[in-house]
Amino acid sequence: MANIGLIGAGSWGTALAYELSTNGHHIEIWSIAQDEVDMINQDHEQKIKLPGTILPESVHADTDLQTVCRDKDLLVLAVPSPFTRSTAQKMAPYIRYGQLIVSVAKGIEEDSLMTLSEQIREEIPHANVAVLCGPTHAEEVGKGIPTCIVAGAKDEQTAKYVQNIFMSEVFRVYTSPDIKGMELGAALKNVVALAAGVADGLGYGDNTKAALITRGIAEITRIGIAAGGQAATFQGLTGIGDLIVTCASMHSRNRRAGILIGQGKTPDEAMKEVQQVVEGVFSAKAAKKLAEKYEIEAPIIDEVCAVLFENKQPAEAVRDLMLRDRKVEANDLDWN
Numbered sequence: 001m002a003n004i005g006l007i008g009a010g011s012w013g014t015a016l017a018y019e020l021s022t023n024g025h026h027i028e029i030w031s032i033a034q035d036e037v038d039m040i041n042q043d044h045e046q047k048i049k050l051p052g053t054i055l056p057e058s059v060h061a062d063t064d065l066q067t068v069c070r071d072k073d074l075l076v077l078a079v080p081s082p083f084t085r086s087t088a089q090k091m092a093p094y095i096r097y098g099q100l101i102v103s104v105a106k107g108i109e110e111d112s113l114m115t116l117s118e119q120i121r122e123e124i125p126h127a128n129v130a131v132l133c134g135p136t137h138a139e140e141v142g143k144g145i146p147t148c149i150v151a152g153a154k155d156e157q158t159a160k161y162v163q164n165i166f167m168s169e170v171f172r173v174y175t176s177p178d179i180k181g182m183e184l185g186a187a188l189k190n191v192v193a194l195a196a197g198v199a200d201g202l203g204y205g206d207n208t209k210a211a212l213i214t215r216g217i218a219e220i221t222r223i224g225i226a227a228g229g230q231a232a233t234f235q236g237l238t239g240i241g242d243l244i245v246t247c248a249s250m251h252s253r254n255r256r257a258g259i260l261i262g263q264g265k266t267p268d269e270a271m272k273e274v275q276q277v278v279e280g281v282f283s284a285k286a287a288k289k290l291a292e293k294y295e296i297e298a299p300i301i302d303e304v305c306a307v308l309f310e311n312k313q314p315a316e317a318v319r320d321l322m323l324r325d326r327k328v329e330a331n332d333l334d335w336n
């Protein structure tokens with residue numbers, strides 16, 4: 001049994017608290033919001049973000065970061081990506097040398113183009129930072145529905161430690177050394193999910209969705225490899241796996257925001273209606289900058305940015321995608 005501090009009491013932090021406590025670990029949760037702390041301590045449920053998932057009474061929540069970081073075998077950082085850096089900054093004084101922090105959020109910082117583990121390492125250089133991601137919607141993990149996920153770390157020992165902590169009969173954990181590829185796949189798929197939602201909102205069908213997923217992973221793979229990820233990662237759970245679930249599921253806030261935009265709402269209206277942080281919107285500009293930095297063609301990301309930030313009509317964006325220059329499907333295909 002491990003002592004675990006869970007930083008962030010949104011949907012994902014709560015689902016992981018459920019999964020980890022079911023595994024027999026002792027969990028303490030930090031939230032920035034007093035009402036969330038009260039809800040967890042009194043009702044043992046995050047009624048707003050993950051209703052229906054009941055946490056054991058042993059799970060305690062606190063707004064005091066020092067209390068939650070102190071004497072823990074590992075910390076899980078689960079706040080939405082726009083708050084990762086600021087939260088890591090606040091945690092830094094309470095982190096001992098070599099403390100393991102598992103980053104479970106998904107995003108890229110727009111100005112620095114840094115992934116989340118890179119931001120955490122910059123704020124807390126003395127920590128050992130690992131990542132955990134894959135096709136894992138909180139709504140399903142909080143009900144014990146089987147899924148698979150990947151633990152990424154620089155060294156195999158840390159990855160295996162994280163694997164052992166999280167692994168259960170409904171939560172199968174693989175290991176990987178490719179933190180960069182995992183984080184890029186996880187962040188960039190949110191941008192493609194917005195496009196998949198727009199296609200749904202426009203009333204397009206399964207063919208369009210399949211085309212977006214397939215061409216989307218090609219785009220993500222090109223950018224990911226150029227930025228330092230390994231090709232196999234983008235064919236795995238944190239690449240194509242996460243992309244499929246986020247483009248197909250109604251649990252995806254990015255897809256839901258895209259649907260509203262496709263139906264004629266402005267991006268601002270869509271984000272307000274979804275009432276959650278739509279990370280794909282934050283990651284879209286970073287994704288475009290990343291593609292430009294490595295001179296990678298990224299037509300889906302370009303069109304998502306044009307719709308989000310330049311008032312381009314979604315139907316026009318789809319038409320421009322369809323009528324791009326004629327191409328061979330993959331550059332390494334052999335005609336002989």
Ligand SMILES: NC(=O)c1ccc[n+]([C@@H]2O[C@H](COP(=O)([O-])OP(=O)(O)OC[C@H]3O[C@@H](n4cnc5c(N)ncnc54)[C@H](O)[C@@H]3O)[C@@H](O)[C@H]2O)c1
Pocket residue numbers: 008009010011012013031032033036049078079080081083087104105106107136137138139276277279
């Ligand atoms: N929800 C999922 O199914 C899921 C699955 C896998 C990964 N993730 C990733 O996990 C991360 C968290 O997602 P989520 O679904 O829990 O988001 P969420 O929208 O449910 O999280 C909101 C929570 O963030 C916290 N918060 C709000 N403002 C804050 C601030 N200024 N500083 C610190 N914390 C603040 C509050 O506790 C709030 O409840 C995201 O990066 C997401 O991509 C989510």
